[in-house]
Amino acid sequence: MARKPQTRPRKSASQQRSQITVDALIEATARILVREGYDKASTNRIAAVAGVSIGSLYQYFPSKEALVAAVIERHTRQLSDVIQAALARAVASPLEAAIRELIGAAIDAHGIDPKLHCVLAEQVPRVGRLENINAVEKQARLLLRDYLEAHRDEIGITDLDLAAFILVTTVEALTHSAVLHRPDVLTGEKAAEFVDEVTQLVLGYLQTPPRARKPNKVSRAR
Amino acid sequence: MARKPQTRPRKSASQQRSQITVDALIEATARILVREGYDKASTNRIAAVAGVSIGSLYQYFPSKEALVAAVIERHTRQLSDVIQAALARAVASPLEAAIRELIGAAIDAHGIDPKLHCVLAEQVPRVGRLENINAVEKQARLLLRDYLEAHRDEIGITDLDLAAFILVTTVEALTHSAVLHRPDVLTGEKAAEFVDEVTQLVLGYLQTPPRARKPNKVSRAR
DNA sequence: ATGGAATGTGAGCGATAGCTTATATTCTTG
DNA sequence: CAAGAATATAAGCTATCGCTCACATTCCAT
The missing domain is CATH 1.10.10.60 (Homeodomain-like)
Structure with missing residues (x-):
């Protein structure tokens, strides 16, 4: 019928x-x-x-794509929850604690379903409905930007958008790559060392004195 | 079958x-x-x-996979040439100049064939012969480690392997992500600003005083 | 209890994929 | 030139893919 x-x-x-x-x-x-x-x-x-x-x-x-999209959405929501919770906790914290919170959250997020995360990152073609896999990062970028704005006086950065982009990209890439290629650095006491190092990386950047600008010309346009 | x-x-x-x-x-x-x-x-x-x-x-x-692998190999060789040339140039340079060289090389490398680079990064499944797409990074990591070792006294890092991993991953992720999602920051005078920022990020990390270690416990194992 | 809506079924369709193979053409070399 | 090795051709095989459709079953309101 x-x-x-x-x-x-x-x-x-x-x-x-x-x-x-x-x-x-x-x-x-x-x-x-x-x-x-x-x-x-x-x-x-x-x-x-x-x-x-x-x-x-x-x-x-309606299609295979929709199925995979549903899986991505489910996974993404889980990640998002972890990240948002951490960033919410970090709002009231001072700089270093907030950063550690962020990094810890990134590591925790990548621990939710690492195998699935890898497959989604490495094998799923980003076409059609599947191209917005990176929605979590985008959201994290916005939240972090707000945080940076609220703590403007503690940091030596002027372009907050760029800073948020740099930091989110960096932290995500580092935890992601660690999970994928160097799982050893996330186990046992090495994990703490890893967090320390990344924290240093981020903190050193944010606390760079504002006058540390050099009119260098190294980049080559193409 | x-x-x-x-x-x-x-x-x-x-x-x-x-x-x-x-x-x-x-x-x-x-x-x-x-x-x-x-x-x-x-x-x-x-x-x-x-x-x-x-x-x-x-x-x-012998297979479609082999064909794609050949494309990857060709592209990889081109990237590798750029990276190696830059790192060779950087060996004799002081820290900051070397870092700028590295970052400039990363940007140049991503400019070789950005569209192809994106497709290879986003759509090609990393299975079988195709899984060693990241050979360039591995090589860059080794070369950078050698450089860091030679300049050990100028930096405040002890675990050089970890540092090389962090730096290569970070710089590659930032340039890659900039090419993909923020092409605006690589055009015109913004490109110089981008290089400055990333240089600060890397330099601030490497020059962190060695005693800046805190026995914090933030990471949660799972 | 009953009828229609919601849900479930699976054989099978058309398209296309990767790949084989029988055969044709071109090169090299005596 | 002759002849075999190297190279090129494309029809077509098998497998599998995403997906449809005609129909069966279950649920729920009346």
């Missing part, structure tokens, strides 16, 4: 039953991404692992 | 004619990657764009 626009999947699941199906599909997608990689994550395989028929899959997700 | 490559393709081309074919294939692969993205880069399409038959393609490249 269904001769309506079949191309459009149902937007929301009203019954509890369907919510279970949706969850199973997202979970299965995540599992396959982690265990077998992006290109092994075919829709048929996802449906099979979820214990659901392909037909049902396409009732709730 | 996943069949292994049974037919070994010819390793080296003896005639000049075949070298042209190989070059055309690599070039076509790069062009398609840039203009249409990774998953549009089918072997049939690559062969067509190269003006070569698929049969010839498989004479020289």
Whole structure:
């Protein structure tokens, strides 16, 4: 009897039953991404692992892309919670404590589901709906900028936007790369050393006296 | 049924004619990657764009993966040349000049073929032969470590390996991210400001007095 | 209890992927 | 030139992909 626009999947699941199906599909997608990689994550395989028929899959997700996007969104929300909580805690803290909070949060965030994080970062093509994977960073940048603005008198930086960009990019890259390529520096007592080093890096930058500007010409335009 | 490559393709081309074919294939692969993205880069399409038959393609490249790997290798070699030249120039320079050299080299390197660089970084799955995309960073890390060791007395860092890791990761992430998400900061006079800022970041870190260690406990293991 | 809405099913379609192979053409070398 | 080695061609094979559709089952309000 269904001769309506079949191309459009149902937007929301009203019954509890369907919510279970949706969850199973997202979970299965995540599992396959982690265990077998992006290109092994075919829709048929996802449906099979979820214990659901392909037909049902396409009732709730209009495309494979939408499925992966859902996984990304779920993961992103988890990360975001950690980051926001830390930044909220840091608002009232002095500079160094706030920075340590930020770095700790970045490390914790990368610990949520490292394998999934890697797959999302390394294998998922950033095209179409999947291109805004970096939403978390963007949000962190804005929050950090606010913090820097509130503590303007403690730091020697004028371009706060640029500073926020530099710091968020740096801290994220360092923790990310540590998780990926140097897991040793995040285990045991080495973790504290790592945090110390990164804190020094950030703190040294922020506390640079404002007059430390040199009209050098090294960059070559192209 | 996943069949292994049974037919070994010819390793080296003896005639000049075949070298042209190989070059055309690599070039076509790069062009398609840039203009249409990774998953549009089918072997049939690559062969067509190269003006070569698929049969010839498989004479020289055992798989699509091998083709992409060749593109990566070519790009990597170009980057590597820029980085190594800069680091060679920097060996004899004092700290700040050397750092500016390094940062300038990173920016220049990212300017070689930014579109291709982005595609390789964002869309190419890091599996199989394609997982050592980061060979350049590894090499840069070693070279920088040597430099730091030679200038040990000018800096306040003890763990030179960790420092090299941090610096290379940071500079690469910043230039990479700037190219990708903030191309504005690399144009015109802003470029100089960007170099200044990153230089401050790096310099402030390296020149931190050695006693600036705090036995803090912020990191949370999981 | 019953009818319609919500949900679930899976065979199978069309497209395209990576790749093989039989054959044709060009080069090199005696 | 002859002949074999090197190189080039493209039709087409097999596999798999994302996805549809006709239908079955379950839920819920009446």
